[in-house]
Amino acid sequence: MAMDSSVKKNIDLTQIEQICKEHQGRKGDLLVVLQKIQTLCGYVPKAVLPVVTQRLGATSSEIYGVLTFYNRFHLSPRGKHTIRACRGTACHFNGSLEILEKMREHLHMGPKQDTTANTLFSIEEVACLGACGIAPVITVDEEVFGKLEPENAVEIISRYEEAEKGKEG
Amino acid sequence: MRERVSRFGKEQGMLNFTIEDLRKTRDRARLRSTLKEDGYRARINVHTGTCGVGSGAMKILDTVTEEVNRQNLKNIEVATSGCAGLCSREPMITAEALGLPPVKYIDLTPEKTRQIIQEHFLQGKIVEKFALGEIPFFKLQVPRVLRNRGAIDPENIEDYIAQDGYEALYKILTQMTPEQIIEEVRLSGLRGRGGAGFPTAEKWEEGRKYKRFPKYVICNGDEGDPGAFMDRSVLEADPHAVLEGMAICAKAIDSHEGYLYVRAEYPLAIKRLNLAIERAKKLGVLGKNIFGTGFDFDVWVYPGAGAFVCGESTALMYSLEGKRGMPRIKPPRSVEAGLWGQPTVLNNVETFANIPQIILKGGAWYSSLGTEKSKGTKVFSLAGAINNIGLVEVPMGISLRSIVFDIAGGIKGGKKFKAAQLGGPSGGFVPESLLDTPVDYESLEATGAIMGSGGVVICDQSTCMVDAAKFFTNFCVEESCGKCVPCRVGLQVLLKKLEDLVEGKGEEGDIEFLKSLGEHIVKSSHCGLGQSAANPVLSTIRHFREEFEEHIRDKHCRSLQCTALIRFQVIEEKCKQCGLCLKACPSGAITWEKKQPARINLEKCTKCKSCIKACKFWAIE
Numbered sequence: 085m086a087m088d089s090s091v092k093k094n095i096d097l098t099q100i101e102q103i104c105k106e107h108q109g110r111k112g113d114l115l116v117v118l119q120k121i122q123t124l125c126g127y128v129p130k131a132v133l134p135v136v137t138q139r140l141g142a143t144s145s146e147i148y149g150v151l152t153f154y155n156r157f158h159l160s161p162r163g164k165h166t167i168r169a170c171r172g173t174a175c176h177f178n179g180s181l182e183i184l185e186k187m188r189e190h191l192h193m194g195p196k197q198d199t200t201a202n203t204l205f206s207i208e209e210v211a212c213l214g215a216c217g218i219a220p221v222i223t224v225d226e227e228v229f230g231k232l233e234p235e236n237a238v239e240i241i242s243r244y245e246e247a248e249k250g251k252e253g
Numbered sequence: 254m255r256e257r258v259s260r261f262g263k264e265q266g267m268l269n270f271t272i273e274d275l276r277k278t279r280d281r282a283r284l285r286s287t288l289k290e291d292g293y294r295a296r297i298n299v300h301t302g303t304c305g306v307g308s309g310a311m312k313i314l315d316t317v318t319e320e321v322n323r324q325n326l327k328n329i330e331v332a333t334s335g336c337a338g339l340c341s342r343e344p345m346i347t348a349e350a351l352g353l354p355p356v357k358y359i360d361l362t363p364e365k366t367r368q369i370i371q372e373h374f375l376q377g378k379i380v381e382k383f384a385l386g387e388i389p390f391f392k393l394q395v396p397r398v399l400r401n402r403g404a405i406d407p408e409n410i411e412d413y414i415a416q417d418g419y420e421a422l423y424k425i426l427t428q429m430t431p432e433q434i435i436e437e438v439r440l441s442g443l444r445g446r447g448g449a450g451f452p453t454a455e456k457w458e459e460g461r462k463y464k465r466f467p468k469y470v471i472c473n474g475d476e477g478d479p480g481a482f483m484d485r486s487v488l489e490a491d492p493h494a495v496l497e498g499m500a501i502c503a504k505a506i507d508s509h510e511g512y513l514y515v516r517a518e519y520p521l522a523i524k525r526l527n528l529a530i531e532r533a534k535k536l537g538v539l540g541k542n543i544f545g546t547g548f549d550f551d552v553w554v555y556p557g558a559g560a561f562v563c564g565e566s567t568a569l570m571y572s573l574e575g576k577r578g579m580p581r582i583k584p585p586r587s588v589e590a591g592l593w594g595q596p597t598v599l600n601n602v603e604t605f606a607n608i609p610q611i612i613l614k615g616g617a618w619y620s621s622l623g624t625e626k627s628k629g630t631k632v633f634s635l636a637g638a639i640n641n642i643g644l645v646e647v648p649m650g651i652s653l654r655s656i657v658f659d660i661a662g663g664i665k666g667g668k669k670f671k672a673a674q675l676g677g678p679s680g681g682f683v684p685e686s687l688l689d690t691p692v693d694y695e696s697l698e699a700t701g702a703i704m705g706s707g708g709v710v711i712c713d714q715s716t717c718m719v720d721a722a723k724f725f726t727n728f729c730v731e732e733s734c735g736k737c738v739p740c741r742v743g744l745q746v747l748l749k750k751l752e753d754l755v756e757g758k759g760e761e762g763d764i765e766f767l768k769s770l771g772e773h774i775v776k777s778s779h780c781g782l783g784q785s786a787a788n789p790v791l792s793t794i795r796h797f798r799e800e801f802e803e804h805i806r807d808k809h810c811r812s813l814q815c816t817a818l819i820r821f822q823v824i825e826e827k828c829k830q831c832g833l834c835l836k837a838c839p840s841g842a843i844t845w846e847k848k849q850p851a852r853i854n855l856e857k858c859t860k861c862k863s864c865i866k867a868c869k870f871w872a873i874e
Contacts (some may be wrong), residue, residue, distance in 0.1 A: 112593075114575035115558060142575075153577040153734075155559030156517050168518075172479030173674060173710045174636035176724050182861075211561060211728065212479035213518055216636035216710070217304040217340020217643055226520060228307035 095125060100132045104139035111142045114150055118157060127158040155208075163199045163206035165244055167224050172212030174219035179234070183220055184209065186234035190241060204248060205241070269545045270537030272423050275414060278536075282415035288351050293330040295350035295374050297321075300343065300403050302336030302489050303482075303521055308343040309361075316363040317346070320370045329374055335490025337403030339390060341642035347403065348373050357385040389659045390641045395622065397630050398606045399646045402490045407525050410532040413493040419538045421612035422497050425504055426546045429612075431461060434505040438608070440616025442628030447473055447564075447601030448676065448705045449781075450627070450694040456598055459588040460506035463596040468508040470499050470552075471592065471599040474515035474522070475569060477561040478677030479728065481708030483632045484602035486644050488515065488522035491606065492529035496552060498605030500539060501612060503550045506598055511552035514569050517559055526554045561678075561732035565781050566591075566599045568734065579734045580780035601706065603632055623649035627693035631704070635661045637711035638668065647692065654688040657711060668713040672796070676705025678725045678732075679785035681792025682718065701792035703785070717814035718797040719804050723751040725789035733782065740783030743774040747790060756817045759805035767801075768794055813865050813874065820874055821858050825850045827872035837867035 103120045107113040117136060122128050128151055133144055151157045169184045187207060191200050199206045215221045218230025222237055229240055288294055299305075299314045314333065321329055337345055342359035348369065349355045356379055358369055365383050372378045396402065405412035413419075425434050439454035460468065472495060476484040488495060499511045515523050530552055534540040541549045555573055563569045563578040570592045572578035591597025607629065611619045620628040627649040633656065636642050640662030647656065653673055657663070664670050672682040681702035683690065690696050694704050712721065726748045733740045747770055753759055771787030771794075778784045794801060803809045810818040823834075828850040835845040842857035843864060853864070853873070865873050 112575045115572065116555075116575070119556065119558065146576075149577050150575070153560060153579075154557075157558060173677065173708070173724070174480050174642075176479075177637055177710065177712060177716050177721075210518060210559075211477060211732070212481070213303075214476065214482035214485040214516075215303045215307050215340070216480055216482055216634060216708075218307045218343065219636060221307060228303055230304065230307035 095129050095131050097131070097135065099124060100135050101139075104135050108139055109141055111140050111146075114140060114142050114147065115154075118147070118150065122157060126162045127160055130159070161199070161203065163203050164248075165205050165225055167205055167207045167222060167241070168210045168213065169207060170213040170215070170219070170221045170223075171209045172214075172216060172219070174216035175212075175221060178220045180220040183222065183232055183234050183237045187222075187237050187241060190238045204245070269542065271545055272427075275419060275423060275538070275544075278411055279414045279417070282411040286412070286415060288349060290351070292328070294328040295348070296330045296332055297370075297374070298332045298334055298347040298349070298403070300335065300337045300345045300347070301333045302340075302486060303519075304336055304340035305343040305345065306521075310344040312363055313344045313346065313361050313366050316366045317370070320367055324370075324375075326370075326374070332406055333408075334403050334405060335407050336486045336644060338394075338399065338486075338645065339385070339641060339643040341640075342385065345385075350374055350377065352377060353379060358383045359385045388641070388662070390643070390645070390662065393651070393655065393660050394646050395630050395648050396646050397610055397619075398487060398494075398603055398632050399490075399644065400610075401494065402486065402644070405491065407490055407492055408528055410493060410529065410536060413491070417613060418493055418609075419497055419533075421609035422500050422538060423544055425501050425612055426544055426548055431505045431507065434501060434612070435461065437612060437616045438505075441607075441611045441619035442616070442623070443604065443607055443611065443619065444627065444694065445601060446603035446607070446631065446706070448679065448703060450704060453600065453604055456588060456600070457502060457505050459586070460508075460596055460598040463589055465596055466507075467510055468506055468595055469592045469597040470503045470506070470508050470511040470550075471566075471569070471573070471597060472499055472511070472513045472602060472605055473564065473566065473569060473599055474513055474519070474602050475557050475564040476516060476519075476602070476706060477564045477732075478679070478706055478708045480634070480636055480674065480677050480710040481706050482634045482636075483644060483707045485519050485522055486634075487602050487606050487632070488519065489525055492522075492526045493533065494606045494609055495602055496526075496529060496533060496539060498600075498608035499552060500543070500550045501608050502598055502600065502605065504548060506596070508598070509549045509551065511550065512573055512592070513552065513554045514563070514573060515554060515556055517556045523554055523556055530554065560734075561728075562734045562780075562782050568780070569599070570597065577734070579736045580782070582779065603707070624691060624693040626695060627704075631692060631707060633707045633709050635709050635711070637674075637709075638665050638713035638716070639663065639711045640665050649693050650691045652689050652691055653683060656692070656709070657688065661711065664711070664713050666713075668715065670711070671714050671716060672712045672718065672721075674702075674710040674712060674721070674789075675708070676703040676788075677708050678728045679703060679781070679788055680705045680708075681788050682712070682721070682796060684796040687796075701788070701795050703788070715812050715814065717755075717810050717812035718793045718800045719751065719754050719810070720812075720814050722790045722793040723748065723755055726751055726786070729782065729786040733786070737777075737779035737783060739774045739777040740779065740786060743770060743778075744783075744786055746770060747774070747787065751790070754801065754804045755810075755815045757804075757808045757815075759801075759808075761805065763805055764794060764798065764801050813862075813871070816860050816862065819860070819862070819865070821853050821855060821860060821864075822874060823851050823853060824872050824874055827870050829870050829872070831869075833867045833869070834864035834873065837863040839863060 344361045443453045444450040565580045568578035568580045774787045835843045842854045845851040
């Protein structure tokens with residue numbers, strides 16, 4: 085599922101209403117609804133909870149339980165680009181930890197911080213992207229980059245940074 | 254029940270598709286794909302699986318399209334297909350041309366591609382230097398599940414039909430009773446390819462026995478084991494085979510609704526599955542009144558949300574119900590009370606992909622390969638420190654040694670083999686002394702590893718076994734659902750102890766502690782995840798105990814991986830005075846002059862290990 089993690093400052097509750105309406109009264113569709121909301125907003129904002137509760141009949145605690153159980157859900161706004169660093173076995177044995185650390189260092193991110201201060205990037209550690217043949221691997225949004233050295237990973241991020249600067253200028 | 258299943262969109266309208274239509278489609282597709290003088294004389298097949306795309310396959314595809322258009326080469330067809338299996342040599346194309354054998358070109362760049370188009374396709378000369386010669390990697394494989402990999406366009410249903418696709422479904426709908434279907438599967442000896450190896454026919458028979466409706470068919474595509482990518486490749490390269498297998502199962506157990514639960518980390522597989530379902534329904538080989546026989550089977554793709562434990566069947570079903578994916582105690586088993594409490598048959602991607610061929614060629618054909626208790630073939634994903642990384646399908650009973658040294662081409666860079674990791678965080682490490690173990694469920698289990706879903710990661714001498722045990726334990730700590738204490742708390746204690754060892758804080762008695770705690774976690778955990786979570790620790794202690802002892806007693810890591818145990822000193826006797834470490838050091842901590850051993854200034858050293866990686870002589874410890 086394409087999860088465009090662009091940040092939407094204003095949450096459009098009418099669109100959220102629309103999504104929930106399609107699943108009216110079907111608590112079992114909770115994951116699907118939350119995935120759709122995340123695709124729309126880039127994260128699941130607290131403001132949507134009353135709508136979801138009312139339409140689907142799930143309690144706030146049930147919704148919160150689901151949101152915190154699954155790694156893919158986010159409760160705060162994400163960076164414009166999502167970097168997923170694979171931390172699977174093949175990548176680990178090929179130095180994925182160093183790549184992750186180099187990227188964090190380049191982006192001035194602390195160990196627990198997942199989004200950069202300028203909200204351009206979010207970094208996620210992923211258990212395995214299943215592309216072990218070209219380990220170590222990262223993805224930026226939906227693009228896959230393999231056979232990396234720490235320097236390449238930094239270069240890739242720099243390219244995105246340059247592109248963003250270009251847009252501003 | 255209907256409202257529950259319509260959540261993914263509107264139903265497609267469909268035609269009444271008959272067997273004549275299927276055969277016509279098949280013949281047309283075969284004709285279309287046959288190279289001929291008055292049509293396409295050649296075909297350039299660009300492999301665009303995730304590995305290919307990650308290595309630059311899209312650039313190659315662009316180059317091919319550009320060249321073909323620029324030179325107006327009307328009789329060359331440009332095609333795309335899934336992974337060809339040899340991931341480490343991507344980007345790759347398969348070149349077919351009249352008068353030449355098919356050739357795989359590997360490690361491509363746009364320049365090489367242009368040269369290949371010029372020489373192979375315009376001058377009719379194979380470009381030997383870019384071609385993949387005949388290597389044991391492909392020769393020793395028996396592609397059954399992978400028979401269509403890299404050969405068909407997964408986004409074109411006609412390509413699948415050209416390979417006898419949906420013939421098996423027609424056969425069972427018109428010529429076989431559910432009992433006969435199950436009998437054929439029993440004859441094949443097929444066992445669940447998700448890892449546990451439960452006989453497929455037995456599961457289906459149970460599923461058939463319960464007469465509560467609706468019943469569900471679920472395909473488990475939540476391939477979460479790090480190091481495993483079989484299911485991703487199958488779903489990306491041949492999605493219809495899985496759908497057909499599910500439909501056959503549905504008929505056998507009398508179900509009309511199916512779900513494919515696929516990891517969200519596999520966006521390409523999800524996209525291709527959705528497309529495949531849409532096409533199949535449009536044609537009438539899925540959905541309502543399939544082949545006009547009155548049998549309905551509808552199927553939906555459900556993307557996971559990032560939880561390893563959802564690969565456990567009961568957790569997966571809770572996740573499908575929109576809940577937290579926490580396993581429950583069995584019994585009742587899912588065949589009795591699964592999704593929404595209804596009888597449910599859940600199988601793995603590879604299991605379903607095997608079914609159409611078993612129906613078409615017969616169970617006896619399938620079981621002609623393999624060992625006494627493990628029949629047929631198994632797909633493995635090979636990764637790690639080997640020359641040929643990729644996806645292979647081998648007959649059951651082949652030795653691990655043959656997989657590592659013949660198919661995978663041995664260890665990269667002339668290093669030495671240390672261990673084969675099988676089955677990811679639920680599995681274990683197989684040492685050199687046990688490499689002659691035949692690949693079957695029981696023999697692998699006896700080594701302390703498991704068949705698992707088929708992920709194999711090869712470690713060379715630079716992989717520390719204590720760190721490897723820590724890596725998997727850390728994974729299980731992160732992925733434990735938190736429901737039962739042995740798994741939630743026990744694993745954290747296990748991890749803490751392993752961290753101590755890696756940091757040089759190990760003490761006498763730690764190994765016994767790890768072993769006893771690990772065994773307790775295995776015995777007392779609630780679900781499959783917890784019951785196997787200590788396997789990596791137990792198997793590394795069993796086969797590599799001396800490395801644990803060195804970490805504890807000598808504060809030494811022979812693989813030079815545990816930073817805290819490295820002194821960062823040059824061993825003068827081993828130093829060949831080549832200066833490679835000087836070039837690699839980013840912090841200017843190394844001094845070296847010609848014909849002198851290097852020196853490391855510990856005040857400047859940041860312990861980044863660049864020198865250790867650069868040194869070919871293990872001269873820095």
